Amino acid sequence: MDNSELALRSVNVIRYVTPLREGGSMPAIAEADDGFLYVLKFRGAGQGAKALIAEIFGAEIARVLGLRVPEIVFASLDEAFGRIEPDEEIQDLLRASEGLNLALHYLSGAITFDPLVTKVDSKLASQIVWLDCLLTNMDRTARNTNMLIWHNELWLIDHGASLYFHHSWQNWEAQAVRPFALIKDHVLLPFATELEQVDQEFKTLLTPAHIASIAALIPDEWLMDEYSFGSPAEHRQAYVYFLETRLAHSEIFVKAAEDAREGLI
Known part of the structure; x- marks a missing residue:
C-alpha cells in the first residue's frame, strides 16, 4: 500500500432505499450518485461520529492486513434529502445527519x-x-x-x-x-x-x-x-x-x- 495515496472516495446519496433496523444505529441501504448501493452509517445515530471513526480504523486496518472488507466511502446527505420521508424517526435521523456520513459498499446477495x-x-x-x-x-x-x-x-x-x-x-x-x-x-x-x-x-x-x-x-x-x-x-x-x-x-x-x-x- 502506498500511504501517500490512501484516500476514500466521496459520493452523494440520492435515494433512501430501506432501513436496516439493527441495534440502535439504524443504518440504511441507500443509492449514491455513482450508481451503487451502500449500507449508509449515519453521523446522527446514537454513537455519533465515534462509530464512523471506529468503522474507518477497523475496515482500513483489516484491509492492510489482507482481510476482506467492503469498500467504505464518504457519503454526503443534502439538507433536503429527508423531507419526503414519512417515518418521523427516520426523518429525524436524516436531519441530524445532514452533511458528511460513511457508507459501505452493499454486498448484494451476501x-x-x-x-x-x-x-x-x-x-x-x-x-x-x-x-x-x-x-x-x-x-x-x-x-x-x-x-x-x-x-x-x-x-x-x-x-x-x-x-x-x-x-x-x-x-x-x-x-x-x-x-x-x-x-x-x-x-x-x-x-x-x-x-x-x-x-x-x-x-x-x-x-x-x-x-x-x-x-x-x-x-x-x-x-x-x-x-x-x-x-x-x-x-x-x-x-x-x-x-x-x-x-x-x-x-x-x-x-x-x-x-x-x-x-x-
Whole structure:
C-alpha cells in the first residue's frame, strides 16, 4: 500500500432505499450518485461520529492486513434529502445527519456467516481474532457475527463498536496495554490456534505509517466535539498513539486470547 495515496472516495446519496433496523444505529441501504448501493452509517445515530471513526480504523486496518472488507466511502446527505420521508424517526435521523456520513459498499446477495454451517480455517480465525483484540471490537459474537459470506468468501463488516475507550477517553493510555477480556465471547476464538504466528506476521504488515495514514482520513469535523483535546490534530494523534502502543504490546492481548481459548476447551 502506498500511504501517500490512501484516500476514500466521496459520493452523494440520492435515494433512501430501506432501513436496516439493527441495534440502535439504524443504518440504511441507500443509492449514491455513482450508481451503487451502500449500507449508509449515519453521523446522527446514537454513537455519533465515534462509530464512523471506529468503522474507518477497523475496515482500513483489516484491509492492510489482507482481510476482506467492503469498500467504505464518504457519503454526503443534502439538507433536503429527508423531507419526503414519512417515518418521523427516520426523518429525524436524516436531519441530524445532514452533511458528511460513511457508507459501505452493499454486498448484494451476501448471507450472514453461521459458524455451524461454514467452517473457518485456523489461520483466518486467528487473523480475525487478532484484529478484534487490537481494535477491542466487542461485536463479533455468536449472537451477531458481523461477518458475511459473499461469493463463497468471508467478509468482515461493521466495526463501529471498536475502540470503545473513545466514548469517555478515561485512562485511555493505560487501556492501550490492557488485555481484551471480551475476546472470550468471540465467535471464532475456539478455532484461533495460530495467534502467535499471526501476531508476528501482522506486526510486520501493520506499520506506524499505515496507522498514521488511516488516522489522516478522519475528517476534522468528526473530531471537534471531544473536549479532552485542544484540536482535531491532537485528537487524531491520540488514536495513533493508542493503536501504535497496542500494537507494540500485542503479546499482552495475544496471551489473554490464548488463555481465554484454553478456558473454552
